[in-house]
Amino acid sequence: MSDTDKTAPVLWWVRRDLRLSDNAALLAACATGASVIPVFLCDDLIDGLGAAPKWRFGLGIAALQTRLRALGSELILRRGPALEGLRALCAETGAQAVHWSRAYDPAQVARDTEVKAGLKSDGIDGQSHGGHLLIEPWTVETGTGGFYKVYTPFWKSVRTREMHVPRPQPKAIPAPDQWPESDSLATWDLGAAMNRGAEVVAPHLAVGEEGARDRLDRFIEDRVAAYGTARDIPGIEGTSRLSENLTYGEISPATCWQAGQRALHDGKPGAEIFLKELVWREFAYHLVWHTPRLLDRNWREDWDGFPWRDDNPEAEAWRQGRTGIRFVDAAMREMYVTGTMHNRGRMIVASYLTKHLMTHWRVGQLWFEDCLVDWDPASNAMGWQWAAGSGPDAAPYFRVFNPDTQLDKFDRDQSYQRRFIAEGQGSPEPDALSFFAAVPRSWGLSPNHPYPDPIVALDAGRKRALDAYQARKDAA
Template sequence: MTVICWFRRMLRLDDHPALVAAAREGAVIPLVILAPQEARLRPASAQRQAMSLPRLEASLRSRHSRLIVRRGDPAEVLEAIARETGADTVHTTTGFPFYSDHGLKAAVERGGATLCLHHPADLIPRGSVTTKTGDPYKVFTPFWKSMRQCDIAQPLDAPSLSSPDRWPDSDGLDWPEARRAMRRGWDVMAEHIRPGEDEALDRLDAFMSDDMADYKANRDLPWREHGTSELSDSLAVGEISARRIWHRCLPALHDGRKGAETFMSELAWREFGRELMHQSPKMDSDNWRDEWADFPWKRDNAEAEAWKRGQTGIAMVDAGMRELYVTGRMHNRVRMITGSYLTKNLLTDWRVGLEWFEHALIDWDAASNAMNWQWVAGSGADSAPFFRIFNPDTQAEKFDAKGRYRDFWLNPESKGAKSFAEAAPESWKIDLKKKHYPAMSLGESRKRALSAYQDLKG
C-alpha cells in the first residue's frame, strides 16, 4: 500500500502518531502543504516553518525517504496528490484549534483515498482532566494539581520508513508567499531562528544541564541570555513534542531538582490554554467572560499603531515591541507589560494585540495567544483583575534594573535598534534618533482605565 503522511504543523519524526500509523500501513509519502493564506495571516510563523523544512528533509533522507512539498489550498492539494499517487490512505493530525478539518475528508475521498485523523502528542487528551463534578477547570492552579497526577503517555520513537515505487513531484522547500509577506524582515529574523528537530532536543538537554536550576528566578529577567528554555517556537511548529519534554524532565521533578516543577508547570499552561479553547472555540474572537462585551475598548487607532511600531515613548513597551518585530519572540514578562499597556493604558481591544502577535510571532499558538491576551485584558479565564495594571516603568526597575534590555533595543547605536530599522517596513520611516512621547502619562491613563472599569461594574 502507498500512504500519505501529511506533516501538519508536526515538523518532526519523533513522537509523531500520524507518521507511526502510516509507517505501519505501507510505503510512506511524507507531505507538507504550504498554504498561501497562512503566509498572509501569520508570516513570521510561516517563515519559522519554512526554515525547518530543510532540516526535516535531511532527516527523511537519512532514513532513505524524502519530503514532498506542495503549495496551495490543503483540501485541493490532498485531493490531487491522493489521485496522482494512488494512495490508499492519508494520515494526519487533528485537534489544532487554528486549523479546520472541514472539507478534508470529502476531498481525500474524491482523490480515491481514506482520511485518518490522529490526535497530536499533547500531554493529555482534551477534556480528560476535570473537576470532581466532571466540569472543566476554569482556574489554572487546581488544573495543574490535577494534571500532575495523570500518567502522561510515553512519546513514540521515530518509525522505520519504506518508500513508494514512484515519488510524486515536489514544489521545493521555499515558501515564496511567506518571503513576500515578511518583506525586509525575512533576512533579519532568520538570524534569530535555530530550526530543526535535533536542534530542539539539544537545546532541551542544554537547558536541563545548565539553566533549569535558576529558571524560576531568571525567567523574569528579559536581559538574561538563556534564562528560559527557548523552545516555544520549536513547540509551536512541532519540532519537539510536549510529551518528549515532559518525560525528559520527569526524573528531575522526582529527584526534586530545582526549577523542574516551575518549568513543567509552564508546559501545563500550554495544555490549559488548549483545554480552554476546546471548551470555547471562539476564545480568539469573543470575550471569555460575557460581561466584558460592553467594555469600551477601541479597535484600531493611532495609539495602537504606535504601539505596534515601538513608538509609544514608554521604554519597556517599545523595547518589547522591537524585540518582537526583529526576533519573532518576546520575553514573557515583557509580553505581560506590553499587553497590559495596550488593553488598559490605551484602552485598546485585546483582539488588536492578538492579531498583531499572530502576524509577528514565530512561536504563535492560537490557544496560548488567545488565553494570554484575555488573561492580561481581564476578560479571560483565571485572568489578572482589570485593576491590576502593570506600570512599565516600575516593572523595568524591577526586572531590567541596569537597563540592559532597554538599551539593546532602544539605543540608536546598538545592534538591536539597527536590526529593527532594517526589518521594519520602509513605510514606517523609522528614525532611531527621533524621540517619542506618550499621548497621556501612565498615571492619567491608569485613572482613565479604572474609571472605565468602574462604569462597567456599575
C-alpha cells in the same frame, strides 16, 4: 488495510508536526508495512498565516525535507485545498490511507472534518493521531463533569497523570518505487511578507528537530534549576525559548515533559515551574476546544460592552516601539529583532495597550499574529484576554501593570533596555540598531531621532482604565 492493499502506499500528511521522533501519525503510517509518502499541503490556512509565522513555517519545512532526504525519503509539496490535494495524491499513487496529527482550533478542526468525510466517501482510510498536546482536551473534567475554567485546579488535576513516553523515530521510512511530482518550496515564497526583517530575525532562531532538541538539552543542563526566578528577568537567557519549536511541532510536548520530570527528580527546583508552563499551554487548548470564542471574542461575554477603542494613533506608536515607555518599547523591539518576546514583556505590552491606551485586545492579538515566529493560536489568545481582563483566569480588573516599576524590578542593570533601545546611547548595541533594519521603511525611524516622550502619562492612563472598569462594574 487488507492484505491486498499492503502494496498501496500510505500518505503521512505533515502539519504542525515537523519532526520524526515521537510522531504518532508517522509511526502509524510506517506500522502498516506499506511505503510512506510524506506530504505537506499549502492550503488557505497556511497562506493565511501572518508574515513571521508563515516564513518560519517555511524554514521548518525545509529542515524536515533535509532530514527525510537523509533517510532516503522525500517531502512532497502541493498547493491548494487540503481535500483536493489529498484526493489527487491518492489517485496518482494508489494510496488507500492518510495519517495526520490532530489539531484543535476550530478552523483546522473544520478542515480536518471535511477531509476525513471526503476521504471516507472515496473509500480511503483517514486517521488523526495525538501528539501536538500532552493531553486530549476532552479527557480532563471537573468533579461535576464540566471543563476547567481556572488554571490552578486544571494543573492539580493533571500534574500526576501518567504521560506517554516519547517514542523514537522510525528506523526506516519505506519509500515508494516512484515519487509523485512536488512543488518547489522556493516557488511558494512563504517569506515574502517578511521583507528585510527575515535577515535580522534568522540568527535568533533554532530551526528544525535537531535545533529544538539542542535547545531543550541546554536549558535542562544550564538554566532549569534557576528557572523559577530567572524566567522573570528579560535581560538574561533565563527561559527555554521552546515555544518557537513547540508551535511547529519540531519537538513534542511529551519530550519536554519527560525532560522536565527528570530534572525535577534530579532536584532542580525550577523544573516544576517549567512543567507548569507546559500545562499552561495545555490549558489554553483545553479552553479553545470547549469555548472556541476565546480566539476572537471576549471569553467573558459581559465584557462585550466595555468601551475599548479600535485601532488608533497611540496603538500605532505602540506597534512602532515609540510609546516613550521604555519597557513597552524594548519588548516591542525585541519582537522585531528576534521574532519572539520575553513573557514578562508580553504581559507588559498587552496590559499597556488594553489598559493605559484603552485599545481592544484584538488589535494587539492580530499584530502578534503577524509578527511572532512562535505564534500559537490558543496561547496568544489566552494571553491577550488574560491581560485585558476579559478572559479565563484573568488578572483582576484593577491590576494595571506599571511598566516603569516593572522595569525597575526586573531590569535593574538596564541591560534589557540598552539591548533594544538605541536612541540616546553613544554606542548602541547591535540588536538596538537591528531594530531599525527590521521594521518597515515606511515608518521612517532612525536611531538618530530623539527618544519620544510618553504618549500617555502612566498615572493618567491607569486612572482612565480604572474609571472605565469601575463604571462597568457599577453598571453590572
